[in-house]
Amino acid sequence: MSDMTREFVTAIQTNDIPVGGIAAVDVRGTRIAVVNIGGTYYAFDDTCTHEQCSLAEGDLAGTTVTCMCHGAEFDVRTGEVLAPPAPMPVKVYRTRVEGDALQIEV
């Protein structure tokens, strides 16, 4: 998809994600996980690249999310794999806050 067709879509209200919290949202058919790290929001594919578990059901520590099924770790800022068994990174999305709304670029 080219940048021309991307747009920011309201995904969730910011006060629905406390600091240190993770939420999963459906944005135009894609399941996306959103985290709040000290008031900064990061969004990435909710589906672990290993065996399709939900990363929003995982644990967040600093900027690392750990998948509960098999322990894979990702950097929520870049999607990079920090620990196996995930074979590839998760896609990350840009976020912005508009009023009380958290918007994700899809």
Added chain:
Amino acid sequence: MAAYVIVGASLAGATAAMTLREEGADGPVTLIGAEQEAPYERPPLSKAYLRGDTPFDKALVRPLAFYADHDIRTMFGTRVIRVDPSERIVELEDHRRVPFDALLIATGGRNRQMSVPGSDLQGIYGLRTVRDADRIRKEIVPGRRVVVVGMGFIGSEVAASLRQKGLDVVAISPSKTPLFRPLGEAVGQTIADLHRSHGVRTIFEDTVVAFEGTRRVATVVTRKGLRLECDFVVVGIGLEPAVGMLADSGILLHNGVVVDEYCRTSVRGIYAAGDVANHYHPVFERQLRVEHWHNAVKQGAAAARNMLGRSVTYDEVHWFWSDQYKANLQYAGFHTTWQQLVVRGRLDSASYLACYVNDGRIDAVVGLNRAKEVRRVMPLIKARRAVDLEQLRDEHVDLRTLDVRP
């Protein structure tokens, strides 16, 4: 410039090779493996790969090109027959010699074999390698009858996968329950129930005394006199560490290769990691050998750092998972016996946590569909302190806030 040689192109071996490069090894790194394939992860072999749900490529530790790209010399399909610590060489089956300054043994293990009459009939399979998995996959046709011998992790997972593929599965174990030795009767019973609820016929406290058939196995005969008609058999009765090439090396061998908490064998400059390594664990203050994915990754990396002279203690709390049907079973820690089994939730439900407790201290934990709590218990296991067992049992208490006795 030191030469680094790794025997065993396994998950532990490949992880060690990658770590050596990541941490700046300046000499040649050679990865030698008996299997033809580039290093791969074995967990899918009894699950997603066996069922045909994922391709083999997804199991590769790294794509094949990775090794050349990172200046790791690979010798796959190459068997090492001898290690000579005084000459500092490993000898290959074609008698070529590969010199080393630092050597890692990451050879894993071989399946224990059945020795009853008829064990050499066709249609009887073990499962360790991707080739083994491919042989079993060829037998998978819905409605065919399979007997799974052994209800450890491999047997249990194979039984689940084959049942999911619509085969008629009979599973037999000498123990009272599946996973009896690692998890005990109460937890094992829940796994037996899981298999039965999916239509597996389970037979416990009985053993196979013979396989019968003309060329192919057709009947499994048990000590109690059962005759189980079948189309094929999968045997999962455990692993023996692969140490044959070390027989005359002088390296101390006992239930694998004996190493200390720095992954060092009894011979200077020679290390071991993964399934083959009977390692001293500083948390549990004893030697132990485990056959887990997580240990292969973590110990492989730790061994590499020690080969580089970093003196890194390997003290990971062992952890593993076993997916069966839709259930996610996870275990962490180490235990052999226990005074109390402290359960959060109910063992007869779809989700519980069970802690193996000695002297008020959690030695190990198993969770069925409770991954988050298993992870939260791991620091408590490592702390080796008595915890408040009432709080541990109380589902309303966050395990991160549990009172720990000084």
